[in-house]
Amino acid sequence: MARRMNGRASYTSIPTLTSKGSIADNNIDKSNMLAEIFAKTSSNTNYSEKFVEYLSVTENEHAPKPSGNLPAIEDIEAMNQNFSLKELNDAICNSKCSKSPGDDKIPYEFLKHLHKDALNVLLAFYNKIWAESKLPDDWHHAIILPLLKPNKNAANPDSYRPISLTSTMCKVMEKLVTNSLQWFVEKNNLLSNSQSGFRKNRSTIDQILKLHDNIFKRLKNKENVLAVFIDFERAYDMLHVPTLLKKLLNMGIMGKTYHWIEKFLIDRTFQVKVGALLSETHSLENGTPQGSIISPILFLIMINDIPHGLDGV
Numbered sequence: 001m002a003r004r005m006n007g008r009a010s011y012t013s014i015p016t017l018t019s020k021g022s023i024a025d026n027n028i029d030k031s032n033m034l035a036e037i038f039a040k041t042s043s044n045t046n047y048s049e050k051f052v053e054y055l056s057v058t059e060n061e062h063a064p065k066p067s068g069n070l071p072a073i074e075d076i077e078a079m080n081q082n083f084s085l086k087e088l089n090d091a092i093c094n095s096k097c098s099k100s101p102g103d104d105k106i107p108y109e110f111l112k113h114l115h116k117d118a119l120n121v122l123l124a125f126y127n128k129i130w131a132e133s134k135l136p137d138d139w140h141h142a143i144i145l146p147l148l149k150p151n152k153n154a155a156n157p158d159s160y161r162p163i164s165l166t167s168t169m170c171k172v173m174e175k176l177v178t179n180s181l182q183w184f185v186e187k188n189n190l191l192s193n194s195q196s197g198f199r200k201n202r203s204t205i206d207q208i209l210k211l212h213d214n215i216f217k218r219l220k221n222k223e224n225v226l227a228v229f230i231d232f233e234r235a236y237d238m239l240h241v242p243t244l245l246k247k248l249l250n251m252g253i254m255g256k257t258y259h260w261i262e263k264f265l266i267d268r269t270f271q272v273k274v275g276a277l278l279s280e281t282h283s284l285e286n287g288t289p290q291g292s293i294i295s296p297i298l299f300l301i302m303i304n305d306i307p308h309g310l311d312g313v
Contacts, residue, residue, distance in 0.1 A: 014146065014274055017157045024157075031279035034146050035272040037157045039282040042237045055240075070252040071188040079184040080255040082127045083176050088119060091175040099171075103143055106168040126173050133259035139170040142270040142289055143278070162237075164270065164289035174293040177260055181253070181297055190251050191300060194307045198296035232303075236295055237287040241265045244302050251301065261298070 017024040017033050024033040040046075047055075070076070095108040114122065129135060142164035152159035166174075182200070185191050191199070196206040211227065218225045244265075248258055265288060272279040288295040 014148075014160075015154050018155055019157050027275040027277040028279070031272040031274040031277055034157050034160060034274070035144075035270070035279035035282050037160075038144060038146075038162050038270070038272065039284070041162075041234055042284045042287045044285050046234070046238055047240075055242075071184070071190070075184060075188060076252060076254065079180050079253075079257055082130060083123065085119065085123055087176055087179070088123050088126070088172070091172050091179065095172065095175070100145075100165050102165040102167045102170070103138055103141055104167045104169060108168060111168070111172065126176065129173065130256050130260065133256060133263055135170070135260075135263050136167075139167050139264070140266075140268050141281075142166045142268070144270050144272045144290075146272060146274070161290065162270075162272075163291045166289060166292065171293055174264075177257065178294045178297055181257060181294070184253065184257075185251070185297070185301070188252070190304075192304050192307050195300055195304065198300055234287075236290055236299060239287045239299065239302055241286060244298060247301055247304070253301075261294070264294070 014027075014030050017030050019033055019037070022033065024030040044052075092108070092111050092114075095111070097107065097109045097112070099108060101107050111122075143166075144162040144164055146160035147163055148154055149159055149161055186200070196202045197204055215225050215227075245258070245262055248254075248261065253261075268284040268289070269281050270284060271281055288298055
């Protein structure tokens with residue numbers, strides 16, 4: 001089987017798949033088998049009984065309201081103002097031309113060569129969507145490429161992780177919204193100081209250094225150190241969107257930004273591509289798209305309150 005340089009199987013060279021007695025030996029059957037697996041990955045059936053019980057209680061509560069300690073109204077207004085031509089240019093210029101387009105087949109390279117007049121038309125289009133909080137239907141659809149996880153059995157459909165290819169036009173607006181959202185949460189110190197991943201001027205190395213320093217100090221003082229490492233399984237796939245939306249409001253993330261994120265995350269569909277063939281269309285019940293530009297910051301917001309529940313840790 002052909003492999004990429006990074007050791008992961010190409011989505012065009014997937015071998016015969018087997019799952020619960022079923023065999024998929026052609027691309028259309030492979031794509032449909034993988035699509036069913038990915039759909040189940042984000043299914044509500046994955047939630048524990050305790051969590052379902054919690055949801056049944058909280059869903060009857062009144063609509064969430066922003067907490068009392070909100071960021072300055074000026075910052076909220078700035079986050080929700082219309083996008084500028086400079087912001088659009090920066091979003092397009094910072095895009096990687098190597099990224100594959102989604103269902104719209106529009107490459108970044110095309111947008112990078114638009115005439116200024118065309119850019120102004122595109123900007124007006126984005127600001128109209130921003131004002132009306134209504135996204136085009138195809139922005140909710142993703143083409144998923146299955147990539148083999150390292151050191152996994154290529155014949156097992158559970159060994160593949162989904163990478164979503166979404167509309168290039170949507171990804172540019174995702175970049176605009178993400179830049180504004182990141183500015184807002186960083187300026188108002190809304191993210192826990194314990195968060196290092198996916199943040200500007202920070203990295204996971206910071207956490208390693210903190211851990212090293214903590215261990216060194218405790219051992220020097222002849223104290224005990226216990227470290228617990230948690231691996232979030234299906235972290236993006238099982239993110240509970242209604243809970244995320246509540247947390248956005250509690251942070252003061254409201255107005256156009258809130259409504260755009262809400263519309264972006266609901267009613268999402270996907271098809272899996274193997275070779276040149278696409279699976280049947282499936283719906284995503286939970287989660288944010290893997291490989292989406294805005295997904296990392298949304299995940300940080302989702303888990304941001306974890307450190308506050310660990311007294312003395």
